[in-house]
Amino acid sequence: MRSGTGSAATVYVVGCHDTKGAELGFVRGLVSAAGLRTVTVDVGTRPPAIPADVSAREVAAHHPDGAVAVLGIDDRGLAVSRMADAFLHFVEGRTDISGMIGLGGSCGTAIIAPGMRALPVGVPKVLVSTVASGNVAPYVGETDICMMYSVTDVAGLHQISRRVLGNAAHAVAGMVGRDLPREDSKPALGLTMFGVTTPCVTQVARALEADYDCLVFHATGTGGRAMEKLAASHLLVGILDVTTTEVCDLLMGGIFSAGEQRLDAVARAGIPYVGSCGALDMVNFGALDTVPERYRGRTLHVHNPQVTLMRTTPAENRAMGEWIGRKLNACHAPVRFFLPEDGGPSSSAGRMTCRSCASRSVGTPSRRDSRPWPGSSDIAGLEQWPRRTRSVRPVAGMGNGNRPSRREKGGPIVPGAEEQGGFWRNRRPLSKAPHLGLRHSPGFAKELCHGPNGPRRIAPARRGGAAPPRFHRRPAAGHRRDPGGRPA
Incomplete structure (x- = not known):
């Protein structure tokens, strides 16, 4: 899913544009200034204050029941849950994600984290969240998401939020834009x-x-x-x-x-x-x-x-x-x-x-x-x-x-x-x-197993209820066999 590094790499900047539009724009500007392509994604469930490259309706359309099941419903909790599912499917369908940074409160974090977990291990993932100072296991799971506590709420740009969000933006830009030393990797x-x-x-x-x-x-x-x-x-x-x-x-x-x-x-x-x-x-x-x-x-x-x-x-x-x-x-x-x-x-x-x-x-x-x-x-x-x-x-x-x-x-x-x-x-x-x-199974395949003199092949079993292949008894301690496999 990671398309590359340098100018060819694309960083997705994700958040709810109905409440976090200014903060997301600030992060996007810093990542773009590092020479990386950016794509903003709106995962909000309400009309945005600032438009995004990928609208919330486009994301919501990836829900199995369509956008109508996500947007325009009165139950806030249900809308958040369904948008999280939609964003997960959206991420799974993308092939150009070199890195992702997200901003959110409790709801935004709940929406963004499942999509980040869907990314392969090694693809940079940074999530600035108001809930990152507690138990983050439900958000991180078994992946390499880097969660950063926002210190203040993600609500407006000021001397604290600019520093925290700026550090997060430079972190993801550095992860995506810098090549790792190449080594002869083994499987x-x-x-x-x-x-x-x-x-x-x-x-x-x-x-x-x-x-x-x-x-x-x-x-x-x-x-x-x-x-x-x-x-x-x-x-x-x-x-x-x-x-x-x-x-x-x-x-x-x-x-x-x-x-x-x-x-x-x-x-x-x-x-x-x-x-x-x-x-x-x-x-x-x-x-x-x-x-x-x-x-x-x-x-x-x-x-x-x-x-x-x-x-x-x-x-x-x-x-x-x-x-x-x-x-x-x-x-x-x-x-x-x-x-x-x-x-x-x-x-x-x-x-x-x-x-x-x-x-x-x-x-x-x-x-x-x-x-x-x-x-x-x-x-x-x-x-x-x-x-x-x-x-x-x-x-x-x-x-x-x-x-x-x-x-x-x-x-x-x-x-x-x-x-x-x-x-x-x-x-x-x-x-x-x-x-x-x-x-x-009548079609018993040849199996590599150990006989008294090392590995040997077992012939397929015959049809008609034939017994499984015979196996040699393991010699007792101190018991020697000659090269032909007979007791010495």
Whole structure:
């Protein structure tokens, strides 16, 4: 959307021309004096005092119900809400926006901010607002909007407003008019990280940094949204979602939820996705006394004075698996979801709880089940992380405690599929699970996986209910194989 820098660049100057016409004209003059082309946009809901290059009626016409749904209605709040929608659609349809500066009070800010959030990350956005000294999260969201407090109301030009508005105008002019140093950029990957997944993500990033820019996002709700904003802006070529803990907080009411839209941008962007269940076994709350009453009897761990963790139950794990499965089934690009074979949280108390939960859901866990999974405290195992996990096709029901396996590629796997499959591991089925809606596709594509001697290709499954391809048992510690793959 950014058309360039220098004289070819265009800065949009946005505000309500019924009340902010003089101030918008002042800002436009300073930006134009810097040698940049300007376009003024009126987003007011009343007749303007000073005309703009793009009238309010032209903006309002971008509302799904037309300009009549925005202008001329008596409900001020409704008019502001609809104008915000119209401005959002207006911005999405423009291809010449190199930067944007907006001025507004509470209503103007509510109208302008959604349109600014629609701009790709990196396009300069400056919003001078009377509400910028409080909680600006609802306005900024996961984008790079620069909000500046107006100090006084945006009502007239005087010694204070001229200085504040002048600084804002020169700021956006400098951002748009100056080139950044050019570097040989590498394609960017998005990675999610939490404290317990830091060792894993650090080593994964280290292994990829020669070929990719590894952008790490703290999975605190805002981090997940920011990563998906970059994906929606086509600034990422792939996502390694090692830490999906934000799903816990969404479904169980924690404080680090990324919202119901988590993973939607992955499907829309059409980029490869690799995910795992990092920190998916705990819900984040604030201080201990803020934990909801309904959870007071649960297993809680005070992570620090401001964060309390709650261990999830098998039923909650199943709900998260179904939610993730539904989201990933909407993806058309390659998708893999990894479940570490050495499952368990990083803390010793968490591992004990995890074992008991696993016992209730699938039976007595093996000794391997109770060891920490790579990415927590098992640092020595991180070098082998790709081989110590099993790749699972997105499927409703992941996280219910059943042992994972590699899953066939093919069409979307959805609940209610008629052909039911089973969990396959080490050449034999572990359990049939029709309630998960697994389906073995006759058109199983070739899949790159690890045999005893490194990567190998798996042949397509035969028609007529043939079993999925066999997988070699991972050798026990100290067990050697000769070059032919036979036990030594």
